[in-house]
Amino acid sequence: MKLIRHVIPVDINSEEKLMINSLNGIIDKISVPVYEIFRKWRGVEEIVPECEVEVALFESLKMRGYLSNSSKDEDVVKEKLVARLREISTKQREACRSITFIPSYNCNFRCPYCFEGENTLKKGNYDTRSSGCRIRIGW
Numbered sequence: 001m002k003l004i005r006h007v008i009p010v011d012i013n014s015e016e017k018l019m020i021n022s023l024n025g026i027i028d029k030i031s032v033p034v035y036e037i038f039r040k041w042r043g044v045e046e047i048v049p050e051c052e053v054e055v056a057l058f059e060s061l062k063m064r065g066y067l068s069n070s071s072k073d074e075d076v077v078k079e080k081l082v083a084r085l086r087e088i089s090t091k092q093r094e095a096c097r098s099i100t101f102i103p104s105y106n107c108n109f110r111c112p113y114c115f116e117g118e119n120t121l122k123k124g125n126y127d128t129r130s131s132g133c134r135i136r137i138g139w
Contacts (some may be wrong), residue, residue: 017035
């Protein structure tokens with residue numbers, strides 16, 4: 001077995017790192033000594049643990065999806081993930097079709113969190129003559 005390529009290491013501090021498995025979303029916090037073992041195994045086609053600590057790490061990485069039998073197997077997992085995300089994205093795009101018309105910026109809701117503030121209450125801040133857009137809706 002070998003380490004997958006889709007792992008993102010992130011420094012937390014001088015003693016710990018986060019390991020993000022971008023194929024399954026698992027995030028693990030590891031110590032720098034464990035990370036050094038991880039780095040040693042990067043690019044190795046067939047990992048052979050050399051001590052008890054490495055055997056325990058190997059089993060943990062295997063269980064949490066950081067190891068695969070081959071790059072081809074990893075690519076199959078990635079393609080399934082990408083296909084599923086495309087499917088979800090397509091369904092969401094098809095389900096949400098809308099057009100928003102803003103005929104005026106003269107809002108009178110006066111929401112306390114609004115960043116527009118007093119600008120929304122001024123008259124004439126939307127010039128329909130210069131907008132370049134004319135819409136006629138008739139029923």
